[in-house]
Amino acid sequence: MSAAGRSMGLRGYAxxxxxxxxxxxxxxxxxxxxxSAIIAFPLSGFTTAAFTQLWETxxxxxxxxNSLKVGVAAALISTALGICAxxxxxxxxxxxxRPIMGLxxxxxxxxxxxxxxxxxxxxxxxxxxxxxxxVALGHVLICTPFAVAILSSAFLAxxxxxxxxxxxxxxxxxxxxxxxTLPLVAPGIVASLLISFTLSLDEFIIAFFLTGSxxxxxxxxxxxxxxxxxxxxxxxxxxxxxxxxxxxxxxAEWFRRRARRGAGDEGxx
Amino acid sequence: MSAAEERAAPVxxxxxxxxxxxxxxxxxxxxAQGLLLVSPTFLYALVLLAAPLALxxxxxxxxxxxxxxxRTFTLANxxxxxxxxxxxxxxxRSLAISGIVTVLTVILAFPIAYFVAFHVKRNRAxxxxxxxxxxxxxYLLRVFLWKVILGYNGVLNSALIWLGLIEEPLxxxxxxxxxxxxxxxxxxAPFAILPIYVALSRIDRSLLEAAEDLGxxxxxxxxxxTLPLAMPGVLxxxxxxxxxxxxxxxxxxxxxGSDGLMIANIIQVQFGKANDAPLGAALSVSSMAIxxxxxxxxxxxxxxxxGASR
Numbered sequence: 178m179s180a181a182g183r184s185m186g187l188r189g190y191a192x193x194x195x196x197x198x199x200x201x202x203x204x205x206x207x208x209x210x211x212x213s214a215i216i217a218f219p220l221s222g223f224t225t226a227a228f229t230q231l232w233e234t235x236x237x238x239x240x241x242x243n244s245l246k247v248g249v250a251a252a253l254i255s256t257a258l259g260i261c262a263x264x265x266x267x268x269x270x271x272x273x274x275r276p277i278m279g280l281x282x283x284x285x286x287x288x289x290x291x292x293x294x295x296x297x298x299x300x301x302x303x304x305x306x307x308x309x310x311x312v313a314l315g316h317v318l319i320c321t322p323f324a325v326a327i328l329s330s331a332f333l334a335x336x337x338x339x340x341x342x343x344x345x346x347x348x349x350x351x352x353x354x355x356x357x358t359l360p361l362v363a364p365g366i367v368a369s370l371l372i373s374f375t376l377s378l379d380e381f382i383i384a385f386f387l388t389g390s391x392x393x394x395x396x397x398x399x400x401x402x403x404x405x406x407x408x409x410x411x412x413x414x415x416x417x418x419x420x421x422x423x424x425x426x427x428x429a430e431w432f433r434r435r436a437r438r439g440a441g442d443e444g445x446x
Numbered sequence: 447m448s449a450a451e452e453r454a455a456p457v458x459x460x461x462x463x464x465x466x467x468x469x470x471x472x473x474x475x476x477x478a479q480g481l482l483l484v485s486p487t488f489l490y491a492l493v494l495l496a497a498p499l500a501l502x503x504x505x506x507x508x509x510x511x512x513x514x515x516x517r518t519f520t521l522a523n524x525x526x527x528x529x530x531x532x533x534x535x536x537x538x539r540s541l542a543i544s545g546i547v548t549v550l551t552v553i554l555a556f557p558i559a560y561f562v563a564f565h566v567k568r569n570r571a572x573x574x575x576x577x578x579x580x581x582x583x584x585y586l587l588r589v590f591l592w593k594v595i596l597g598y599n600g601v602l603n604s605a606l607i608w609l610g611l612i613e614e615p616l617x618x619x620x621x622x623x624x625x626x627x628x629x630x631x632x633x634x635a636p637f638a639i640l641p642i643y644v645a646l647s648r649i650d651r652s653l654l655e656a657a658e659d660l661g662x663x664x665x666x667x668x669x670x671x672t673l674p675l676a677m678p679g680v681l682x683x684x685x686x687x688x689x690x691x692x693x694x695x696x697x698x699x700x701x702x703g704s705d706g707l708m709i710a711n712i713i714q715v716q717f718g719k720a721n722d723a724p725l726g727a728a729l730s731v732s733s734m735a736i737x738x739x740x741x742x743x744x745x746x747x748x749x750x751x752x753g754a755s756r
Contacts, residue, residue: 180664183664184565187557187560187561187565188561188565190557190558190561191557191558191561191562191573194554194557194558194635195576195577197632198577198580198632198635199580200595200632201580201588201591201592201594201595201632202579202580202583202588202591204591204594204595204601205583205587205591208594215599216594216597216600216601217599217600217601217603217604218601218604218605218608219604219608257486258486258487258490259487261483261484261485261486261487262483262484262487262488264483265479265480265481265483265484266484268480269476269477269479269480269483270476270477270480271476271477271478271479271480271481271484272477272481273481274480274484277484277488278484280488280491280492280495280496281484281487281488281491283491283495284495286685286686286689286690287689287690288689288690288692288693288694288710288734288737289690289693289695290693290694290695290710290713290714290730291499291502291693291730291734292495294502294713294717294726294727294730295495295498295499295501295502295730296494296498297717298498298501298502298505298723298727299494299497299498299501301723302501314494315494317490317494318490318491318494318495321487321490321491325487375582379582379584379585379586381585381586381696382695382696386714386717395584395586398584398586398587399586402590402700408594411587411590415583415584415587415591418583418584418587419583419584422582422583422584423579423582426579426582430575
């Protein structure tokens, strides 16, 4: 096969693969607007009834509000923790760096159910009541590695001579950090906040184990999946969530690129 | 002596010993600063990850009667976890499903990563973005959508019947192991594509040209140069998919039926309905140990392959 033929073949495969990746996602808008309680073909008609129903469900509104609270708390705490760890990892050598960073990044490869179980045991042993706070504590754990990864590349892209110049000109270390370093990595910080928030918004297992009587959005969706009559509104909700996540991600990507501009890479991984 | 030399002189006259001490001090300062900076994050992980995991380990050696925890050391939970046929079945099934999913995901992902790394000239970022979008839609809903697609009266069957391609609904990927494998292969695709893509895009193109100049055809060049150099990425992809899928809870619960249940489902039952946290802890520790052992083996084998090719 010629090189051009190989390229064509690969492109065809890539397009098929994208179709496979998008197959479930395409169904969301299709059946969110479909005028039937049953999720099956053929489509029967266009309606926005499912969206109206969402508007009239107080339990859903409570869940959205809960998820927002947890997401904001998790994003703020994990980004603050991420700034500390990323700064230390990119700028200093210190004893035990590998094991310490390994522990911080461990939630990336641990099954979420293990993290959820471990936290649940501790909270029960301590007699702490389960609440949205305990969910946020768990979410900070899984968001922090992402925050560290994003912020590390932001700190790496930062020109060190700017900080040195600030020190030479008589600014203190603390002053330099707040007046020079932070503004320069600000886009990275915003990207980290957005990604952490999106992760927390979507996380189910930890929320399922650690929440008390307050359901977050995924926990609420889980409770609705059993009722076939609720399916169209679940589809509508999923579609809105998809749009919202996409908006957040595009914003995060924009900030991440600004943070890495000049670092000479494409800013994707 | 010029002014510049005069200024340089004191530095030059520092004895080697003093100089090394000065470096040590600077390093100590840097080390202290680094440790201080990393400490909030480290403490958080220590208190909310390491300590809880240690407690899981401890709990797995205890027993529970209703709400009372008996703190005498016992291996009874492990005996039950490793000998009860149900737990053994679920563990083996989880490992088998994850193994198949890992192999499938990596094999399906490799050509995409290869395509984006070598054949896409512009719009590389756009391709990667397109690949990652489905990953950012709610995991719960993505899995649930597969249930909707594969169901008896689901999207796939109703569409095929509507198009007149089949008479009766297909049932071979409905609420069983196949449905779990399909769904997981879909859900973890981006996690396999990205590490392989990174490894491929780091390959020095001149090595490929050298192989060609030295007479390797495209196929030989691929197997002798490209694939060995991409091995770290392939290995990372395999581990990133394998480790979390063993512990997946949502997918088997939603699309697995009773034949597709996995170890995470029974762990959840121990902490919920069965109210036997120590047994749940022993099951968690056991599955983590097995997964860790398999991952280590994979790493060693992969390193060996990588080393031999170098």
